[in-house]
Amino acid sequence: MTRKKLPLRAILILAMLAVAGLLVWSPNRTSHAQQDRSRHLTLERTEKQGGQRVALIIGNGAYTNAPRLKNPSNDATDIAEALSKLGFTVESGVDLTQKQMKFMIRAFGQKLKGGGQGLFYFSGHGVQLRGRNYLIPVDADITSEADVEDQGVDANLVLGLMDEANNGLNVVILDACRNNPFARSFRSASNGLAQVDAPTGTLIAYATAPGRVARDGVGRNGTYTAELLKQMRVPGLAVEEMFKRVRANVRQQTGGEQIPWEASSLVGDFYFNKAAGASSAANNPSSGATSTVANTAAFELEYWNAIKDSNDPEEYNGYLKRYPNGQFAEIARRRAAVTHGGNNTDAQPIKPPPNAATNATMSVTSSAAAKPGAVVRSQSGIELVYVPAGSFMMGSKKFSNQMPVHEVTISEGFYMGRYEVTQEQWQKVMRTNPSHVEGDNLPVESVSWIDAQEFIRKLNEKNNDYTYRLPTEAEWEYACRAGTMGDYAGELDAMAWYANNAGGRIHPVGQKQPNAFGLYDMHGNVEEWCEDDFHNNYTGAPADGRAWLGGGGTNLSGKTLKVLRGGSFFNSDFSCRSAQRDLRESDYHIGLYGLRIVAVART
Numbered sequence: 001m002t003r004k005k006l007p008l009r010a011i012l013i014l015a016m017l018a019v020a021g022l023l024v025w026s027p028n029r030t031s032h033a034q035q036d037r038s039r040h041l042t043l044e045r046t047e048k049q050g051g052q053r054v055a056l057i058i059g060n061g062a063y064t065n066a067p068r069l070k071n072p073s074n075d076a077t078d079i080a081e082a083l084s085k086l087g088f089t090v091e092s093g094v095d096l097t098q099k100q101m102k103f104m105i106r107a108f109g110q111k112l113k114g115g116g117q118g119l120f121y122f123s124g125h126g127v128q129l130r131g132r133n134y135l136i137p138v139d140a141d142i143t144s145e146a147d148v149e150d151q152g153v154d155a156n157l158v159l160g161l162m163d164e165a166n167n168g169l170n171v172v173i174l175d176a177c178r179n180n181p182f183a184r185s186f187r188s189a190s191n192g193l194a195q196v197d198a199p200t201g202t203l204i205a206y207a208t209a210p211g212r213v214a215r216d217g218v219g220r221n222g223t224y225t226a227e228l229l230k231q232m233r234v235p236g237l238a239v240e241e242m243f244k245r246v247r248a249n250v251r252q253q254t255g256g257e258q259i260p261w262e263a264s265s266l267v268g269d270f271y272f273n274k275a276a277g278a279s280s281a282a283n284n285p286s287s288g289a290t291s292t293v294a295n296t297a298a299f300e301l302e303y304w305n306a307i308k309d310s311n312d313p314e315e316y317n318g319y320l321k322r323y324p325n326g327q328f329a330e331i332a333r334r335r336a337a338v339t340h341g342g343n344n345t346d347a348q349p350i351k352p353p354p355n356a357a358t359n360a361t362m363s364v365t366s367s368a369a370a371k372p373g374a375v376v377r378s379q380s381g382i383e384l385v386y387v388p389a390g391s392f393m394m395g396s397k398k399f400s401n402q403m404p405v406h407e408v409t410i411s412e413g414f415y416m417g418r419y420e421v422t423q424e425q426w427q428k429v430m431r432t433n434p435s436h437v438e439g440d441n442l443p444v445e446s447v448s449w450i451d452a453q454e455f456i457r458k459l460n461e462k463n464n465d466y467t468y469r470l471p472t473e474a475e476w477e478y479a480c481r482a483g484t485m486g487d488y489a490g491e492l493d494a495m496a497w498y499a500n501n502a503g504g505r506i507h508p509v510g511q512k513q514p515n516a517f518g519l520y521d522m523h524g525n526v527e528e529w530c531e532d533d534f535h536n537n538y539t540g541a542p543a544d545g546r547a548w549l550g551g552g553g554t555n556l557s558g559k560t561l562k563v564l565r566g567g568s569f570f571n572s573d574f575s576c577r578s579a580q581r582d583l584r585e586s587d588y589h590i591g592l593y594g595l596r597i598v599a600v601a602r603t
Contacts, residue, residue, distance in 0.1 A: 051116025051168070055083045056108040057092035058101060058135075060124030065141045072123035075175060075225040079121050082229055084574050086272050088119065091572050093499055098137040100504040101153045107570070109161025117270060118170040120158050123225060126176025128194035132156060135176060155196070163199045169268050171239065172198075175207040175224050196263065203264040205243055224250055224260055232272040239270040373518050376415060379462055380428050384415035384599050385518045387479050394477055394538070396487075396579035401537055408474045410545040416471060416479050417596040419509035419520050420444075420528065421455070429458050436591045441508040443526045448589035449562045452529050456597065466599040470531040473581075474545040475598060476565045480523070480578045482516035487577040488523055489515040496524030498576050502569035506591075523576040526594035527564040534561040534583035559585040568592040 059076025061069040073094045080092035089111075093104055105120075112118045125136035129145060134152030136142075142151055155174065162170040174193060198204045207224035219226065227246045231237065237245070240262075247260045316336035320329060374386040389412055395405040424440035426447075427433050434446040447455075452470060459468040471479065482489050489495065490513065497507045502524070510520045533552030535541070541548055553561045561583045567576030570592055574580070584593070 052111075052114055053086075053088045053117045053119070054108070054111045054114075055080070055088040055090045055119040055121065056104060057083070057090060057121045058096055058104070058124070059092075059094050059122075060096060060136065060138050062095040063125065063136070063138050063140075065139075066125055066136065069124060071220070071222040071225070072175075074220045075123040075222055076121070078221060078229055079123075079225065080572065082232060083119065083272075086232065090574060091499065091570075093504075095138045096504070097139040098151060098153060101135070101137050102157070103504060104570075105153070105158055105161065108158075109165060112162060112165035112167045112170070115167050116169075118162060118165070118167055119173070120162075120170070121173045121175070122155075123175040123222065126155075126174060126193055127152070131194050133174070133176075133193045133196060135174075159196070159199055159202065159204075162202060168201055169266065169270055170202045171205065171270065172202065173205045173228070175222055175228075198263040198265045200265050201267055203239060203243075203262060203266050203270075205260065205262045207260055208258045209261040223253060223258060227253070235273045237271065237273070239266070239272065240264065242272060372413075375418060375518070378459070378466060378468075378599065379464055380425055380459065382421065382425050382597065383418040384597075385418045387414055387416050387475075387517055387519075389413045390478070392478050392481060392483075393485070394474055394541075394579075396577070398577075398579070399581075401581055402579045403537055404539065406538055406541065406543065408478065408543055408545050410475065410478055412600070414475065415466075415599040416475070416517075416519060417598070418514075418518065420526055420594050420596050422509055426455065429455055434589065437506055439508065441510075442506055443509055443521070443594040445506060445526050445591050445594045446589045447529070447594055449529045449584075449586040451589060452595045455595070459597070465602055467602050468597050468599050470529055470595065471598045472545055472547040473530040473532040473563045473565065474542070476528065476530050476596075477578060478545065479517055479519055480515065480566065482519070484516070484578070487579070489578060492523060492573055492576065496521070496567075496576055497569045498524040498567060499570060499572050504570070506569050522566055523578075524567050524571070525569055526566075527568045527571075527582055527592055528566050528594060528596045530563040530565055532563045534563050534581070553583070559587070562586045564593060 057076045057080040059072035059074070059079075061072035063069070076092055076094050080090045084090045091104060091108065093100060096104070108118070108120065122135050124138075127134050127136065127148060129148045133155040134148050135155055136152055140147075140151040142148055155172075158172060162172075176193060193206055196204060207222070221229065224246070227249045231242045231245045231249075234242070234245075243260065243262050251259050313336040316332040319326070319332050320336065323329060326332075372386060372388040375383055376386075377383050387410075389410050391407055391409040393405055394408045396402040397405060420443040422440065423433050423435050423438060423442055423444045426444040433444070434451065435442065435444055436446055449470075456468045456470065459466075480489060484490070492498065493501055494513045495515065496512060507525060509525070512521060512524075514520045515522055531547040531549075533549050535548060535552045562585070564582040564584060565580070567580060567582075575582075
């Protein structure tokens with residue numbers, strides 16, 4: 001059983017959430033920005049280069065007390081995926097309650113304080129009341145106008161947080177102009193959404209004109225979002241021109257019944273896909289997503305750059321279908337034939353290090369043979385799984401802070417916590433519980449890196465056969481991958497509690513499937529501290545898996561930044577990848593941060 005403390009504690013969590021590092025556009029990168037290859041992680045605000053691109057995507061369709069909508073969950077999923085490929089750091093949620101929506105919106109507002117560009121998208125029911133627009137959560141039970149303010153989410157909350165962040169440029173997209181499902185309960189019902197003036201530096205896009213109604217759509221996506229997905233991928237389109245195309249095409253598709261509309265006070269330029277070398281947009285607003293902006297050869301190159309590092313044969317087959325005689329067709333055919341698929345369960349055998357024979361007999365206690373998968377238990381009840389020595393390719397080509405991809409050799413096996421440290425285990429050692437949501441078998445959370453070190457110090461005072469520590473960043477990724485090469489060590493929904501399935505809350509350890517090493521919750525639930533200082537990339541990183549200390553980043557106050565891994569119940573799938581890195585000051589603690597320990601034999 002779990003129990004929640006005073007709501008004030010939860011409010012404090014929201015107030016403390018902040019973006020972990022700033023992702024900015026690098027002017028020295030290649031043109032295929034939509035694959036995140038043109039971004040690097042820095043610890044300074046660089047608004048002149050455009051800053052980070054942060055997006056929050058919400059789609060509500062499974063309403064309990066209002067007509068269900070079939071498109072919003074697909075709309076949100078597809079928009080989130082498209083924006084991720086276009087260089088945005090995306091958080092997304094589907095079928096959210098009011099509490100979950102406000103939590104994510106406020107966290108989004110905190111991220112915007114890091115500067116750069118922000119984008120908020122909502123698909124679902126929305127209503128206007130006395131000139132204000134309200135986005136409707138799936139748990140709203142609205143029987144009168146008075147209930148709207150109490151159970152809806154005021155769109156001005158988003159605008160207000162954007163204005164407060166003063167980050168420079170924001171886009172708000174509301175595909176929420178459907179028929180008012182509560183009109184019979186209102187004294188003066190109005191269709192659609194109300195016109196709202198955009199704050200300086202903001203563009204607000206509506207699926208249809210103020211007071212009018214948008215179509216939910218007959219296909220996978222709503223009419224408006226389907227067109228938005230096409231046009232946002234077009235290289236070189238300024239945002240105003242892109243929305244003109246969306247408006248023209250939606251108007252044509254609906255016979256003039258639905259005419260999208262925008263309110264803008266932008267003072268800077270914004271492109272969803274600002275591809276280098278793309279020509280200016282043509283003056284034909286009804287053109288499709290693959291025409292008029294660049295010639296065929298240039299667009300083919302853009303397509304190829306987007307997939308050339310993929311392990312998924314379907315992406316190469318997709319290229320061949322579009323360009324059967326293209327300039328990269330022969331390479332694509334070879335890769336499609338030899339690639340074993342992009343599904344994340346494909347494992348690469350662990351390559352033993354040169355001295356692997358000496359590691360086979362390593363023991364943690366005098367009676368425990370060090371065999372892969374062997375489980376031992378510490379005096380504090382912490383179960384640890386033996387992770388064998390081996391080599392792997394560390395990093396990813398999706399972000400420059402995860403590059404260069406490089407080989408790391410773990411020359412000695414080690415024991416790693418089978419689960420994240422639980423609150424019961426923490427309390428046995430520390431006699432306190434810092435967690436905001438309590439439960440013996442829940443991961444301990446609201447733990448800083450310094451807190452984790454104190455916990456480990458007390459474990460080591462017991463002077464048993466273990467030496468405890470945090471995992472190094474290389475050990476963590478090696479253990480998480482467990483021989484796999486993809487984004488995840490298996491099917492994410494089966495292995496992780498994250499934004500799409502966690503319901504906005506932390507979960508007991510060990511409920512999901514383990515990875516091939518027998519480790520649970522390496523993806524999601526709580527982010528886990530590593531020993532290392534955070535460095536902007538892997539240039540100069542140790543190749544032997546030891547902790548990389550010194551020479552790392554600091555915040556503006558000079559505090560050392562430490563590494564977090566694995567993502568949390570609050571994060572999107574993208575943030576839970578095996579290679580994904582997070583960073584935070586060593587004394588920082590919020591309800592998303594926990595730990596997992598490593599143990600090696602005392603010598």
